[in-house]
Amino acid sequence: MQAREQLRASKQRRKADRIVLECQEQAYWLTNKPCPGAFDVLDLGPERCNVLSSRVALNADHYKREIEHSRRALGRNRVKSSICLESFMKYSEQYLHHDPIMSGCLPSNPWISDDTSHWTINTDMVGTPTRLRVERWSFSFMELLNDSMGRREFMIYLEKEFSAENLCFWVACEDLRHGESSKIILKVEEVYKNFLAPGAARWVNIDSRTMERTLEGIKRPHRFIMDDAQMHIYFLMKKDSYPRYLKSELYKNMLAKAIVPQETKKSVFPFMRRQRHSSPSPAMVTQATEDDGKAKGAGPTGTSSTTNSQI
Incomplete structure (x- = not known):
């Protein structure tokens, strides 16, 4: 109440x-x-940390850490909003022709035209990719790795340069990170045996500090144990192999052979197309039949009455 x-x-x-x-x-x-470390009811629950077990002692050391943290925050470099907006504009202009909403799909939008050619020519593995797809590989290194066909072409290039083990190691780490939990220990052992062990068949070049952290973590294996080594190899390929691949004849030939789909003919208003294989409602058919019958019955009667009046 x-x-x-x-x-x-x-x-x-x-x-x-x-x-x-x-x-x-x-x-x-x-x-x-509530001050830091004090009891707060809102912080208790099945998905929140328990404040009682992580209470902070409010002493001189605590406030010194707070002051030092605030001092570092004040001296941290921040990006101006104008620079952020400029970067966003460059990103939008770069991906403008690759956005199906802004530029449309070629040869047509399958959801409107019922033509599935767009899906067929953009499957994971095709004989000849589209030009937009190949151009997108040059936007960033992750665009190349996220595309299965681009990753295959990059592997062919690395094999010619005798450095394919770097990409194989990166793929193995991705499989470890996103694979089944029951096979984590087995996959960690395989990655170590194939890429990190002394005398491995596909030994990868990792600095000593990263190798020490990785070997220490292998004693307690989990799915993120290879993150440091994977990041090291990723930046190695990004700074060295990736720029040379974009300048290579292999990429230039792929870009020259790429197809440019021709736009299919569209109706003026594609969203107003009639439904195919449609049938009228039985109620509408009955009503139309009755209207036709009344029209036919009224026609002769009206003619006869007019003739009698004239006589």
Whole structure:
């Protein structure tokens, strides 16, 4: 009853009074916010950390750490909004022709024209890819690796340069990260045996510090144990092999042979097309039959009455 009366009273208040009360309530909670390490009911629950077990001791060392953290935050470099907007504009212009909403699909949108050629020519593995697909590989290294066909072409190039083990190691780490949990230990052993062990068949070049961290983590294997080594090899390929691949004849020939689909003919209003294999409702057929019968019956009667009146 009390909550109902409070709700009714709040609705009867003026708008200015409601705004003042909301500001007062916000100020109250900002002022009475629990200090770090204090007991807070909102932090308790099945999905929240228990404050009782991680209570912070409010002493001089704690406040020194807070001051040092705030000092580092003030000196941290931040990107200006104008630079962020400029980067966003460059990204939008770069991906403009690759956005099916902004530039449309070639040869046509399968959801409108019922022509599935767009899906067929853009499957994971095709004989000849489209030009837009090959151009997208040059946007970033991840665009190349995320495309299965681009990854295959990059592997062919690395095999010619005798450095295919780097990409094989990256693929094995991705399989470890996203694979089945029951096979993690087995996959960690395979990755170590094939790429990291002394005298491995596809030994990869990793710095000593990263190797030490990886070997220490292998003692307690999990799916993210190869992240440091994988990141090291990723940047190695990105800075060295990837730029040379974009300048190679292999990529230039692939770009020259890429197909450019021709746009199919569209109707003026494709969204107003008639449905195929459609049949009228039985009620409409019955109504149309009755209307035709009335029209035929009224025709001779009207003619005879007119003739009698003239006679």
